[in-house]
Amino acid sequence: MPLTILAIESSCDDTSAAVVSDGYILSNLIAGQEIHRSYGGVVPELASRAHQANIVPVAHQALKKAGADISDINAVAFTRGPGLLGSLLVGTSFAKGFALAREIPLIEVNHLQAHVLVHFILRRGEEERVPRFPFLCLLVSGGHTRIILLKSHLEMEMLGNTIDDAAGEAFDKCGKVMGFGYPAGPGIDKLASLGDPKAFSFSKPSVKGLNFSFSGLKTSFLYFLRDRLKEDSEFIEKYKADLCASLQHTIVNILVSKLIRASEETGVREIGIAGGVSANSGLRKAVKDEAEKHGWNLFIPELSYTTDNAAMIGITGYYKYLKGQFAAHDIVPLARL
Ligand code: KG4
Numbered sequence: 001m002p003l004t005i006l007a008i009e010s011s012c013d014d015t016s017a018a019v020v021s022d023g024y025i026l027s028n029l030i031a032g033q034e035i036h037r038s039y040g041g042v043v044p045e046l047a048s049r050a051h052q053a054n055i056v057p058v059a060h061q062a063l064k065k066a067g068a069d070i071s072d073i074n075a076v077a078f079t080r081g082p083g084l085l086g087s088l089l090v091g092t093s094f095a096k097g098f099a100l101a102r103e104i105p106l107i108e109v110n111h112l113q114a115h116v117l118v119h120f121i122l123r124r125g126e127e128e129r130v131p132r133f134p135f136l137c138l139l140v141s142g143g144h145t146r147i148i149l150l151k152s153h154l155e156m157e158m159l160g161n162t163i164d165d166a167a168g169e170a171f172d173k174c175g176k177v178m179g180f181g182y183p184a185g186p187g188i189d190k191l192a193s194l195g196d197p198k199a200f201s202f203s204k205p206s207v208k209g210l211n212f213s214f215s216g217l218k219t220s221f222l223y224f225l226r227d228r229l230k231e232d233s234e235f236i237e238k239y240k241a242d243l244c245a246s247l248q249h250t251i252v253n254i255l256v257s258k259l260i261r262a263s264e265e266t267g268v269r270e271i272g273i274a275g276g277v278s279a280n281s282g283l284r285k286a287v288k289d290e291a292e293k294h295g296w297n298l299f300i301p302e303l304s305y306t307t308d309n310a311a312m313i314g315i316t317g318y319y320k321y322l323k324g325q326f327a328a329h330d331i332v333p334l335a336r337l
Pocket residue numbers: 012140141142143144167168169171172183184185186189275276277278279280281306307308
């Protein structure tokens with residue numbers, strides 16, 4: 001009998017449910033929340049309320065799309081954290097209720113570990129196309145920028161982290177000043193393809209080891225715009241594509257140079273990228289170029305698995321199930337995990 005897991009993700013502003021069977025994804029539904037766009041960022045209370053409204057229909061649709069009956073589900077996996085507490089509470093409570101009613105195991109999942117484990121989702125006919133261990137993964141999202149060494153499915157070591165802002169935050173905050181809605185990353189990416197990446201240069205951080213910093217870049221970008229706008233109030237509109245291309249080029253450069261260093265220091269050439277920012281076309285191209293140069297066995301996630309999704313929670317839940325790692329029903333979500 002297949003092992004079929006219902007997975008729930010509700011850590012930030014996407015309500016997602018997936019059905020994962022023996023490591024294959026049968027469905028992966030995501031309900032985004034447009035409401036935050038006009039606020040320039042995620043409003044926690046609005047996010048919790050939207051999750052509350054969406055969770056039951058999204059889970060129902062995920063089961064339907066997978067062709068699964070409630071009685072086919074052997075376990076429920078949910079995101080325990082990190083994330084917004086009110087958002088996490090909705091998914092946690094739903095998962096507990098489902099597990100209790102069906103008398104099936106409950107599995108808690110760390111959202112960051114899940115982003116990395118997307119690379120272990122199985123595809124029919126391509127079962128061999130998964131990373132070997134040790135696996136080095138650059139995890140870049142709106143809340144995190146880390147270099148993670150995966151020693152086995154469930155054993156992670158953090159080799160580098162941001163000391164201030166995350167890469168996605170740099171995209172979003174700089175984008176906000178240029179007039180983009182939230183999140184700004186996808187819009188910047190699109191416009192960057194029309195601009196010159198060398199048009200402007202912004203200060204790059206010098207941070208020790210494999211750590212990152214993005215707050216200096218953000219400030220340098222803001223001051224640069226402030227000065228130019230004094231001379232020409234239309235500066236942003238005139239040079240928007242060049243600004244996007246140059247900003248993206250700088251961020252990608254910072255990320256990729258640390259990834260190269262991590263590979264050199266560890267000797268690991270099984271390399272991947274993950275998280276929302278791994279959707280960025282500049283980053284995807286840059287790591288492909290480096291993979292050719294350095295002989296990396298490279299893993300780039302499908303676009304639907306880059307931003308927050310329940311498929312990644314389901315695949316992590318699958319490996320935890322195989323190890324018998326279940327959660328008790330008094331478990332609570334943690335904003336910082
Ligand atoms: O992983 P994710 O969905 O949520 C977090 O866990 O943070 O990542 C969201 C982040 C946002 O900062 C968004 O601007 C960024 O990913 N992002 C992108 C692109 N698509 C999403 N950044 C740059 N280029 C993109 N194409």
